[in-house]
Amino acid sequence: MENTKILLLDDREENLISLKAILSRDDIEIYSTTSANEALRMVWENEIAVALVDVQMPGMDGFEFAETLLSNPKTKEILIVFVTAISKETTYAVRGLKTGAIDYLYKPLDPYITNAKVDSLIRLARSQKEIRDKNKLLENYATIILNSPDIIATVEPETGNIISVNPSVEKILGVSPNHLVGTTILDLLVDPLNSSLREVLVKKSYIGGETNVVEDRFFGRLRQPVWLELRIMYKNRLLFVNLHDVEKRKAHERALIDAQSQAEKARKVKEAFLANMSHEIRTPLNGIIGLGNLLSATQLDTSQRDLINMLRQSSGSLLNILNDILDISKIDEGKFSIIPTSTDLRVLGKGIIDLMRFKADEKNLKLNLITDERLPECVMVDGMRLNQILLNLLGNALKFTQSGKVDCKMELVSETQLGHKIKFSVEDTGIGMSDEHLANIFSEYGQASENISHQYGGTGLGLTISQKLVRLMGSELEVNSKANEGSQFFFTLILPDANEKSVEIKPAIAFQDLPPFTGKTVLVAEDNPINALLLKKYLKTWMLDTTMVLNGKEAVDALRERIFDLIILDTRMPEMDGFQAASFARNQLMVKTPILSLSATVLPEEVQQALESGMNDTLSKPFEPEKLHKKIAILLGQDGRD
Incomplete structure (x- = not known):
């Protein structure tokens, strides 16, 4: 605890020495002087709690000194005790008390009485200081509450009735504080039956002493809903509620949700566009590359072979551009x-x-x-x-x-x-x-x-x-x-170093030199005539008995009539697409035949859709004949693997 400061004022130095000897102890800090003017400086610069003042002094006597202290707001709380050797008559004592003194000490001083009186004065001074500090703190709290931008209210826990509320309620909710006192806080809610505040009051979750933080919608100005954040604290059998306006934050959150929704819609539109673009470009591109492959297998002179090479170069460049676009999209979406x-x-x-x-x-x-x-x-x-x-x-x-x-x-x-x-x-x-x-x-x-x-x-x-x-x-x-x-x-x-050597890449094999699948039957659904021509040419070259249809519906009809060793379905076709045809074949016709999906898109979503519909494997267009041959070999169990 802070030491109590005591002032000793006496025009005789020996009296000051005597007083200091009597009062000297650890919890007291003593200031002493023989000059009234010096004493005034001391009380001004230091928080003096008790002053022991001699009455008879030259220049300014004790009564005048006390009146000076009493007249100044900064020093009027100092407890004054007059120290005197003169008569104890009533009129003299009354004058001293009127000037602000609370007691007398008479010379010669009795050490026990002096210490006892000083002890009581110190306790009184400390109590008064504590009261003043608390009053000041309460004044500060009152100022803070009155000027707070938030609504601050005290509420009766059992009923929810408002006991007090600060003026901010009028600015935020448009209701006068006087009109709210005595009413229940639940009446201010937009939906009191389904409110977080009501749940706190019913469950009494505030009893534990921890601050409850919830959000609720209140009726604001012109009955427009306003989101408020409530911080609820229970103390002295009352609820202290701080209501903070979070409408702007909520509006920002709604805007973020809307933006996220719009972004998701845009992402889906982008995916649909990329899928359509991929399909529309890859389908004819597959035809161009495939026709080049077919032409390269015929008898060509040098000039014609150069033209075929340029055709392959051009189609390869176009495919690279398409792949670049799709790669950028995958990287930007974190799917790469x-x-x-x-x-x-x-x-x-x-x-x-x-x-x-x-x-x-x-x-x-x-x-x-x-x-x-x-x-x-x-x-x-x-x-x-x-x-x-x-x-x-x-x-x-x-x-x-x-x-x-x-x-x-x-x-x-x-x-x-x-x-x-x-x-x-x-x-x-x-x-x-x-x-x-x-x-x-x-x-x-x-x-x-x-x-x-x-x-x-x-x-x-x-x-x-x-x-x-x-x-x-x-x-x-x-x-x-x-x-x-x-x-x-x-x-x-x-x-880093590799543990194993890299695998040597084997040169591509011309489609006409790939091994045949003698005695096997295949059903192919492809609506694009050029791609259908290419597939038929490849498959017949590999000795596959091939049945060609134009869409998924025709494929389903063909599967009702006979059993095939392999089914190849384009994914996008009129009337019934490849996904629908595969699903129907698996679930309605109970077909166990392996199914290969041919798709002009390379998006992961379409690959997943193909597998979920019942297809066994996928191949994207444009494709190299050797890749198609390898897929067929695996599905027919002729790939040479154990």
Whole structure:
């Protein structure tokens, strides 16, 4: 506890020494002086609780000093005791009490009486100070409550009746505080029977002493509902309720829910668009690629074979653009995974260079693969995605380079605890870019300028998808470029050693050289005439007895008549689609025949739908004949596996 401060005022120094000797102890802090003016300074600067004042002093006597203290609000609470050697007559004592003194001490001082009186005065002073502090605190609380922007109310727990409420209730709910006192707080609710506040009152969940926090709708101005957050505390058999306006927060939450709903609708629209676009483009593209395959199996002269190669190149470019669009969508939605496998970087690089060699030869450009001798034999990396990135970068470099060379480099930068730090770069001597054009080079569907787009073609998707793929691998695709001097695109990956060597990729086999399925029957439902022609040609080449129908309804009718060894269904067909046909065959006709889905979309949702409808496997268009042959072999049990 804080020490009590006592002032001793006497014009004789020996009296002060005597008083200090009598009162000296640990819980008292003594200030003493022989000057009344000095004493006034002391009481002004320090919180003096008790003053022992001599009555007879030169200049300002004790009565005048006491009157001065009493007249000042800062010092009027000081307890004054007069110390005197003069008569105890009544008139003299009355004068002292009127000037503010509460008691007298008479000289010569008795130490026991002096200490006893000072003790009682100290207790009185401390009690008065405690009362003053509490009153001040109550005044502060009252000020806070009156000026609080929240509604603050006291409520009778059993009835819910409002005992008191601050003025904020009028601003928030439009009701005068006076009109609410005595009424129940439940009457202010929009739905009192299903309210969180009513549940608290009925269950008496406030009894534990913890603050209950609930939200409820109240009638506000013009009877418009307003959301309020209630903090309910139980003390002294009363409920103290703080009601905070959360209508803006609730409105924001509703806006977020609406935005989320709109985003979900937009996502579904986007998925539907991508599915439709994929189907509408892949269906004819499958026909183009397939017809190219059929033509390549015929007798062709050199000129015709060159045309077929250009047809394949063009259809391949179109398929790459479509796949880029779908890949960007998957990455943006978090549905794209990087799957590291054992990869030989030298083999991967050689395959890329061999694939792009014809483009370089067309423009008389030197195309070089430069690999560091220190590169490890095999590393763990998603080889398919790394291949895609480097193909995009090389394709871009060849597109924008008219003379000179294009280099694809793989350099070992350093060794780390996590693996080999390897830098991949593609450098060219092409048109380059200015600083202004570099700023937008990785933006979606954008190129350096419209003139470049018109002159060189392309969608600008290659660099966008490459950057996204590199980021998924934990790095960043960077570029150095100067106009008319060339460009360098590069990124660095940390790749661990592979435990096993990479699997050698076998060259594709022409469809006419694939083994036959002699004696097997197949039902094919395909509404597109070109794709139907291709399928019929492939299947008959592989010695399959093939029945062709135009839609799912015709497929179901054919299944009623006979049993087939294999069923191939396009997913999107008129009258009855492939999903419906498969489901009907499984659930109504109890058909056990393996079913292969042919779909012109590659979205995971459609693959899942195919499997759920009863299909055994899926194949997306456009497809290579060898992949179709492998799927059929597996479904017919002729794939050579144990």
